[in-house]
Amino acid sequence: MIAESLLENVQGLSNREAAKKAIKAVRTLADDLELPTSLRQANVPKADLPKIVDHIVNERQIMYDLPKWNPRKLTRENVTTLIEDMWEGRLDELD
Numbered sequence: 001m002i003a004e005s006l007l008e009n010v011q012g013l014s015n016r017e018a019a020k021k022a023i024k025a026v027r028t029l030a031d032d033l034e035l036p037t038s039l040r041q042a043n044v045p046k047a048d049l050p051k052i053v054d055h056i057v058n059e060r061q062i063m064y065d066l067p068k069w070n071p072r073k074l075t076r077e078n079v080t081t082l083i084e085d086m087w088e089g090r091l092d093e094l095d
Contacts (some may be wrong), residue, residue, distance in 0.1 A: 002026075027091065038089025049087060053079050 003022035006029070007052045011016040027037060036042040044052075053076060061067065061074050072078070085091075 023091070039083070039087040041089065044087065049080075049083050053083050056083075064084060 003018045003025060006020070006022065006025040008021045008025050010021060030037050037047075040046070056079050057074060057076050061070075064078075066074055
């Protein structure tokens with residue numbers, strides 16, 4: 001529905017393929033509007049990334065009961081990878 005709202009043609013696509021088109025369309029819109037698309041562009045210091053990871057792993061996952069709702073197990077390693085990818089603005093799995 002998001003992809004269609006952004007005027008993307010999703011006829012015949014699986015839900016996953018349509019979702020990827022939606023993500024790419026939102027990314028293009030953010031670029032067109034000159035919005036930051038990474039934590040680096042949002043001026044988050046790279047030195048702060050370990051503190052962000054600690055906060056997510058030690059506080060947020062308990063606050064939001066993530067082990068109950070998140071299908072993936074939250075580990076320091078996968079959160080670090082996610083935050084580093086966000087800092088770089090990587091969307092590798094969409095390619």
